[in-house]
Amino acid sequence: MEHFLGIILSGFFQVRLVDMIDILLMALLLFAFYRMVKGTAAINIFFGLLSIYLVWKLVTALDMDLLGEILGAFLSVGFIALIVVFQPEIRRFLLIVGTPRLLKERRRLFSWMLNDGRKDNLDVDKITKACMEMGNTRTGALIVCTKMNELQSFAETGVMLDALITEPLIQNIFYKNNPLHDGAIIILKNRIKAARCVLPITKNRNFPADYGLRHRAAAGITEISDAVAVIVSEQTGEIAYSKNGEIFTKVTPVHLKNFLEEEFN
Secondary structure (H helix, E strand, O other): OOHHHHHHHHHHHHHHHHHHHHHHHHHHHHHEEEEHHOOOHHHHHHHHHHHHHHHHHHHHHHHOOHHHHHHHHHHHHHHHHHHHHOOOHHHHHHHHHHHHHHHHEEEEEEHHOOOOOOOOOOOOHHHHHHHHHHOOOOOOEEEEEOOOOOOOOOOOOOEEEEEEHHHHHHHHHHOOOOOOOOOOOEEEEEEEEEEOOOOOOOOOOOOOOOHHHHHHHHHHHOOOOOOEEEEOOOOOOEEEEEEOOOOOEEEEEHHHHHHHHHHOO
16 A cells, blocks of 8 residues: 555656646646637537547557557548638637737837838727717717728728728718618728728627627627727617627717727827
C-alpha cells in the first residue's frame, strides 16, 4: 500500500507548473469556443468531435492500435473539414483575439499611422439626430458604422454613394417611398459609402423571436465584424444598437450619442 501511494505521489509531484498552465489555457480556449458556438447548430458538431477525440485518446492509451489508427486518420483528415464547418465561428474567434479591450488604444494608434496622421471622427451628432427624428416618425432604419473591417463585400451588394453624412440625407434614404430605403447604409471614414446593402442575419438560435429582420441583420453583421449597427424600429420607433452580436434596446438619443462617441471618437 505504501509503495502504491509512493508511486501516486511521485507521479503527482512530477507535474510541472508549465503543465498546469497548459491545461488551464486549453480549458479556457475550449470554454471560449463553447460560448461562441452555444445556441447554434455547430454546438452538436463541437460535442461530436470532442467525443471522438476523447475516445481516440482512450483507445491509444489502451494500445488498441487498429481502432486508434482509424480514429487518428479520421481526426487528421477531419481537420480540414473542421475549418470549413466552423468558418464563421473561427472568424469570430480571430476577430475577438485581434481586437481585445487591452489593445484598443494601440489599435487606434496603428490606424492613425496608416491614415498618415488623419483621424476621421464619426459625425455622431448628425447620426443621433437623424435616428431621433426617424424614431419620432417611426421610419425604420439600419445604419452600420465600420471600424478596421471596411465591409467592402457587403457594401458592393448595395448602391455606392460615397456621400457626406447629413441628417436630411439619412432620413431621405430610409423614407419608405425611397428606392434605397430597404436594406442598410454602411458608413466608412465618416462618409456614407453605400445604401440598400444586404447584410447576413444572425445564426444565434437563442435570438429573441420578437425582433425583426433589421435587428437580426444588425446582430449578424456585428457577429462577423468589429462594426457597430444602429437600428430604428419601424413598428415602435424605438432606437437600438448592436455590438459583438448583442442587441441593446430602449436606447435614448443621449445614450446612443455617448456610445458612438466612446466607440469612434
